[in-house]
Amino acid sequence: xxxxxxxxxxxxxxxxxxxxxxGSGLGGLxxxxxxSNMGKRVLVLERHYVIGGFxxxxxxxxxxxxxxxxxxxxxxxxxxxLGQLFNHVTDGELxxxxxxxxxxxxxxxxxxxxxxxxxxNFKDGLREQFPDAKDGAAIxxxxxxxxxxxxxxxxxxxxxxxxxxxxxxxAPFMRRPYLAHTRKTTYEVxxxxxxxxxxxxxxTGQYGDYGLPPKQSAFAMHASVAKHYFFGGNYPIGGxxxxxxxxxxxxxxxxGMLLTNAGVDxxxxxxxxxxxxxxxxxRVLRAELIISNAGALNTYGALLPAGERARVGFAPQxxxxxxxxxxxxxxxxxxxxxxxxKLPKANYWIYxxxxxDHDRNVQRFTEDEDAPFPVIYISFPGAKDPDFERRYPGKxxxxxxxxxxWERFAKWDAKPWKKRGDDYxxxxxxxxxxxxxxxxxxEPQTRDAVAYHELSTPLSTKHFTAYQHGEIxxxxxxxxxxxxxxxxxxxxxxxxxxxxxxxxTAGIGAALxxxxxxxSAITGRNVVMETLNQTASA
Numbered sequence: 001x002x003x004x005x006x007x008x009x010x011x012x013x014x015x016x017x018x019x020x021x022x023g024s025g026l027g028g029l030x031x032x033x034x035x036s037n038m039g040k041r042v043l044v045l046e047r048h049y050v051i052g053g054f055x056x057x058x059x060x061x062x063x064x065x066x067x068x069x070x071x072x073x074x075x076x077x078x079x080x081x082l083g084q085l086f087n088h089v090t091d092g093e094l095x096x097x098x099x100x101x102x103x104x105x106x107x108x109x110x111x112x113x114x115x116x117x118x119x120x121n122f123k124d125g126l127r128e129q130f131p132d133a134k135d136g137a138a139i140x141x142x143x144x145x146x147x148x149x150x151x152x153x154x155x156x157x158x159x160x161x162x163x164x165x166x167x168x169x170x171a172p173f174m175r176r177p178y179l180a181h182t183r184k185t186t187y188e189v190x191x192x193x194x195x196x197x198x199x200x201x202x203x204t205g206q207y208g209d210y211g212l213p214p215k216q217s218a219f220a221m222h223a224s225v226a227k228h229y230f231f232g233g234n235y236p237i238g239g240x241x242x243x244x245x246x247x248x249x250x251x252x253x254x255x256g257m258l259l260t261n262a263g264v265d266x267x268x269x270x271x272x273x274x275x276x277x278x279x280x281x282x283r284v285l286r287a288e289l290i291i292s293n294a295g296a297l298n299t300y301g302a303l304l305p306a307g308e309r310a311r312v313g314f315a316p317q318x319x320x321x322x323x324x325x326x327x328x329x330x331x332x333x334x335x336x337x338x339x340x341x342k343l344p345k346a347n348y349w350i351y352x353x354x355x356x357d358h359d360r361n362v363q364r365f366t367e368d369e370d371a372p373f374p375v376i377y378i379s380f381p382g383a384k385d386p387d388f389e390r391r392y393p394g395k396x397x398x399x400x401x402x403x404x405x406w407e408r409f410a411k412w413d414a415k416p417w418k419k420r421g422d423d424y425x426x427x428x429x430x431x432x433x434x435x436x437x438x439x440x441x442x443e444p445q446t447r448d449a450v451a452y453h454e455l456s457t458p459l460s461t462k463h464f465t466a467y468q469h470g471e472i473x474x475x476x477x478x479x480x481x482x483x484x485x486x487x488x489x490x491x492x493x494x495x496x497x498x499x500x501x502x503x504x505t506a507g508i509g510a511a512l513x514x515x516x517x518x519x520s521a522i523t524g525r526n527v528v529m530e531t532l533n534q535t536a537s538a
Contacts, residue, residue: 094236
């Protein structure tokens, strides 16, 4: 693994830059790389000790895990927009490995439903298990609804980059088609298509990718995830650290820097404009552009000086949108290779047996921590990455994720990372064992190969990201979230811009797109179309 960036504490850092990016998630890295292409010297500041945000990896006891990248859709398709944007921002250095015919398995007890790559394969696979003609028609209608919502998204997000009179006049027409899909919950749309509760449960079996069960989530968010994977899943060859490793050289080639251990305390405002940032050590660094990849809540609710927060006036709107789900993530190291253990590439989405109502499952677990987990997601990066065996011969890794209410961990919030006490460790150990048993139920051969495991809780997420409730997807993706016109790259404060998942939505593709959207807003140019035209003529 190539080390990306350097520690702020061990670096000589200029005080003046063309642009400063707060946070090194994919949206921040993409924004910095695009501006670097345009001749800007960009400084990226990351509070964590590693660059990459939710795309970074970490090592422990001779193993390596990704923390947020488990599969990516569409990048392998010929001339796909997402594939072209990734090729552009990484100079073609980021390579992908396909996951094969089956990318997800939706499991309810003894019933397993494989999701197959390719729209027709997806439909045919489901029809095998839902052979009734009525269900077949519902599957067709569902796929059509997903594509309709995804198509309407294009103008909705393009509007976010506009400003001035043109933007004001165009906004209602560009937003309206997509809002027709955001204002209905996923369940409302599915229930209008079919009354088969099992089919609804299976079709919504990927809800963990955005953290809200069907009766709470906006259908448009569900559609973006479902459509993203219709053509299969892919994994970055070399692991998810390759995102930062392939983007950072562009930033550094333009005279920029990427610094870790560089927490930002405040965005500095002078004369009503953003002119720099104050670091946690009190030092002020200045730039003509400030781009926050720290999330809307952190940016408008914490990083702005108190007086500016009041002047911007977004507090009431932000308070109306809940934070997204918090989670537990169990990182597992095995002392045999993925090939030796015959680990699959496809992910598991595991639900309580015969319980196809995801909302009820979530509610039950929220009220009773001893209730069955509402969802268990299992990913096998050691099997997905063809380079893993070269880097870690004779080893493999697995990650297990489930939802977890922040409130269950809040009492340890004030205690420092890694020093939260024996009661906290015991609490974690109990959850870890329960999660391991879920793995052994579907892949029993792993039981004797587990050599190490470590549980991350919502407190870990808060510690490294500053998300106050350990949320992993920024703001919640319920219908109300999409009404917020203020969730856009351009802030009311001159020279201050936002990027990242709150500007678009959750997901790797959305994070990358947010960088292009932010730079489009800064420059007044359609950077996406410029890039696609450039690659078409290359």
